[in-house]
Amino acid sequence: QVQLAESGGGLVQQGGSLRLSCAASGRILFYDSMGWYRQAPGKQRELVASISAASNTVNLADSVKGRFAISWGNAKNTVTLQMNSLKPEDTAVYYCHADRINYYSGDSMVAAREVWGQGTQVTVSA
Numbered sequence: 670q671v672q673l674a675e676s677g678g679g680l681v682q683q684g685g686s687l688r689l690s691c692a693a694s695g696r697i698l699f700y701d702s703m704g705w706y707r708q709a710p711g712k713q714r715e716l717v718a719s720i721s722a723a724s725n726t727v728n729l730a731d732s733v734k735g736r737f738a739i740s741w742g743n744a745k746n747t748v749t750l751q752m753n754s755l756k757p758e759d760t761a762v763y764y765c766h767a768d769r770i771n772y773y774s775g776d777s778m779v780a781a782r783e784v785w786g787q788g789t790q791v792t793v794s795a
Contacts, residue, residue, distance in 0.1 A: 670774055671784050675690070678763060680792045686753045686755065687755065689749065690747060691705070691749075693770075697772045698771040698778065699770070699771055700767045700768060702720060703766065704718055707763045712761075737751065738751045739751075755793045759793050763789050763791050
């Protein structure tokens with residue numbers, strides 16, 4: 670099995686910063702990309718940022734461009750999301766995501782379309 674463990678959420682004032690980290694564990698072979706989605710109350714889950722494994726191509730939502738940055742962490746299979754100039758509208762549960770991930774489960778190779786983390790709450794106060 671593969672698990673994505675998020676950390677770094679919390680409460681911050683408007684204009685502040687937070688750094689989210691996600692570590693993927695398991696017998697991972699490869700994946701297309703890792704990234705972050707968020708879901709605010711009453712809204713659909715939306716992509717915030719992603720980074721491709723092969724080319725390090727970054728995809729950022731328009732609403733966070735210039736404020737958020739995604740990068741690979743120092744440890745293998747980790748990704749971080751640096752969030753600056755936070756706004757109340759950034760308040761949401763942030764989910765780590767791995768896209769098209771292949772891994773070993775026992776002696777079998779599993780090709781999963783995606784894997785999600787449990788989510789971490791980010792709250793920005795006005």
